[in-house]
Amino acid sequence: METRELRYFVAVAEELHFGRAAQRLGIAQPPLSRAIQQLERRLGAALLDRTSRTVTLTEAGSVLLTEGRAALDAVDAAERRTRRAALSPTGRPGLVLATKASASRELLAKLLDAYAAEPGAVPVDVILCGPAEQERLLHEGRADVALLHRPFDSTAGFDTEELSTEGQVVVLPAGHPLAVRAHVHMADITGLPGLPLPRWPSPDGTYPPGPGPQVRDHAQLLQLVALGRACAVSPESCRAQLHSDLAAVPVLDAPKVTTVIAWPSHSRSRAVADLVRTAIRLQ
Amino acid sequence: METRELRYFVAVAEELHFGRAAQRLGIAQPPLSRAIQQLERRLGAALLDRTSRTVTLTEAGSVLLTEGRAALDAVDAAERRTRRAALSPTGRPGLVLATKASASRELLAKLLDAYAAEPGAVPVDVILCGPAEQERLLHEGRADVALLHRPFDSTAGFDTEELSTEGQVVVLPAGHPLAVRAHVHMADITGLPGLPLPRWPSPDGTYPPGPGPQVRDHAQLLQLVALGRACAVSPESCRAQLHSDLAAVPVLDAPKVTTVIAWPSHSRSRAVADLVRTAIRLQ
DNA sequence: GGCAACGATACCTTCCAGGTATCGTTGCGG
DNA sequence: CCGCAACGATACCTGGAAGGTATCGTTGCC
Structure with missing residues (x-):
């Protein structure tokens, strides 16, 4: 399956309208119809039920919509991280850490200081983002590592280590x-x-x-x-x-909040591993 | 980035040899060279250092190798899950559960029985696999849900719920x-x-x-x-x-083993959610 | 029943993926 | 030091697929 086909399908599945989807994709409607037909033929699966009035997702189609979005996210993340790795002038790509603006400044400062003192440390960019935005940044490859707060943020799909718990x-x-x-x-x-x-x-x-x-x-x-x-x-x-x-x-009876450090589970980055190890040792 | 380009790059990055990579991909060497050049141009990043004798990965190249593998896995998983969803005759795709052959038969049997009694339950196929194989099956989209055993199996990248702990x-x-x-x-x-x-x-x-x-x-x-x-x-x-x-x-002093039920964190499958809920309620 | 909206089809054009032949560089054995 | 072999890059050609335009067939609606 090519990402082009996947992007086309996701567009149609979201719009449920070939014309609008084609417009969004910047192509004409007929090639889009053909591309979806070809995708269905190759998968051996009907993805959309279409009449001349309405388009609806089949069971297989809605599976491909969620799975396909995840796959496209992964491809985009790969592209972004590669670009970032290349841009860094040293050849040693810097890290991007995402955290809530409201997070503990003390913890963050201690972590950044301790990491910077490590041998082999690389520059760390900090993105301060709104609530629950860190997950998206990590998934999209715009950040390498994040500080999340359970139970508010979902740690789904990441590796995590607990750093601290507070009332x-x-x-x-x-x-x-x-x-x-x-x-x-x-x-x-x-x-x-x-x-x-x-x-x-x-x-x-x-x-x-x-x-x-x-x-x-x-x-x-x-x-x-x-x-x-x-x-x-x-x-x-x-x-x-x-x-x-x-x-x-x-x-007294509010739920405890746990700060965790999270990173994409397939990350093999030396810098991420060092930062995480530093964070754990601080506790 | 197209998956074709990504597959080509991964092949070269693994072989570190254009000729062998081309052979593995079933194409000639010149188109492969061109495809990699084009990918590098589009990313604005050198991925490989090549002399006429050796090929080595640049920093950006090794980032793209790990990230690209993950992305290709996600695409393949999307394809397989879609095919499976379409194959199921009911239109209600069955579930595939991966578990170690050595796992507790009692827990598994109780879980399958309890889930089958749920309203809206779908057929569950069980794959018995060797140690640490479940993670691969889940990532590749060959299974929808798995029983893992911490600390032996890695739960990286999945959502999990603890089911039981034993000595x-x-x-x-x-x-x-x-x-x-x-x-x-x-x-x-x-x-x-x-x-x-x-x-x-x-x-x-x-x-x-x-x-x-x-x-x-x-x-x-x-x-x-x-x-x-x-x-x-x-x-x-x-x-x-x-x-x-x-x-x-x-x-007495061996580490405790925790059985967890795990599923891909982006799963939106009603059936997976039902099975997990059933599993939690059993405990 | 006419009409408008929409997806499918027919047909053409362009472009690019892939093939073959060959070149330029480089390390190595004699 | 030279010839050779290995290897990636380049040149050039071809077929197929992606994309565009025009149009058709179906369907809900006034």
Whole structure:
């Protein structure tokens, strides 16, 4: 199977319309029809049920859609990583590490310092990204290694090592009545009048329905808390980043958050292995 | 990047010889040279250093070799799973489950029975394979789900759920002096005169050097133990499969073995999800 | 029943993958 | 030091496949 055929099929399967898919691909509709027919012939499988009015996926077609997307991602990742390896002037490609902007700066700084001191260390670029974006970057080959936070981020398809586990705190406006408490429970903070928990976007970019403001990153979130429009439950380590107009109170029964370092499981990069070993030794 | 180019590159990178690679690919050498040049031009990266006597990989080339292999595996897996989905007569593709021949029959039987009783269950084919073969089958799309045994098998790149944890026993000929003990320690059984631990093949098919017979599967192993040529450390559950001429004694300080159910992390198959849910509920 | 939307088909053109022949370089044995 | 053999690169040709345009057949809809 050629990637061209796969890209054509994915386009049609997503649009469920040959004309629009052809337009998206920048080719005419007839060659697209033929390419899909040929793919079906070679696979010995009907991928699409088509009438002159509608196109629908067969069972085999929907399998090929998910599997094909994964395969195309892998091909694109291969291409990107190769390009990056070639671009690096030293011949020793640098590493790209993806992490949430809200992650522990202390852990990250310690890790980068310790790794830089290793013999054979290469330059590390850090990408600060929004929630759950690291997985995509790793899959797409835009990053070599990432810091993820379970249970929020999915570690599906990666190798991981646990680095640290911490409890969570609720972040409140400094003057809030609960801010003086030594600790609280989840029940104390769900449904606080005027301070709803915010809504994070789903992987598809849409927001779940419900009360609470929509946020895209941690800075927005803290801004909203400072404005008295929301409260937030975050890992303890965020305390180091809080301004004095915010207060943090431990939430005893919130789920523990584990920071893990993750990398594509087929990675054979010496640099990734060194960085991971350094990270483990720090703990 | 087309898969054809990728296959060509992988062939050359593995052979480090254009002539042999062309032969392996079933094409002539000049088109192969041209294809690689074109790939290098498009990537903007030198992949191979060539003199008229030797071919070596550049840094970028070795990145593309590992990443490209992974990508080709993904493409092949997509093709195979699609074919399988189409072949199944019901339109509801059956599942293929890969497990070691030596795995617990009890767990497997319970799982298959419980899943078959689920509404919407599909037929499950079971592949019994040798040690560490399940990972390959899953990656190649020949299996949809597998039972793996940590720490022996690598779960890299898969989603997993733990099913059970058990201790290990040493399997001995029935008449052996240690066979009457209630339990032993690892120190008791390393270097037993005449009963060495066997050697398993590495992933590349070769055997590590050392004493002890070479074995390929569990049946061979038990045969050798019965013949008094080896002893073996195995998960407890293998006791159910032991003939009376063999004895099993718990090894107190052997590492615990965890059976996990594993599936490709991008799997969106309803059947896989059902089977996994059933497996978790059994525990 | 006419029409419009849509995928399939027919047919042509262009381009590129692949083949054969040959060249230029290089290491090696005499 | 020279001839030779091995090897990748180049030159040139050919067939097939990818892509384009025009058009057909079917189908739902007003």
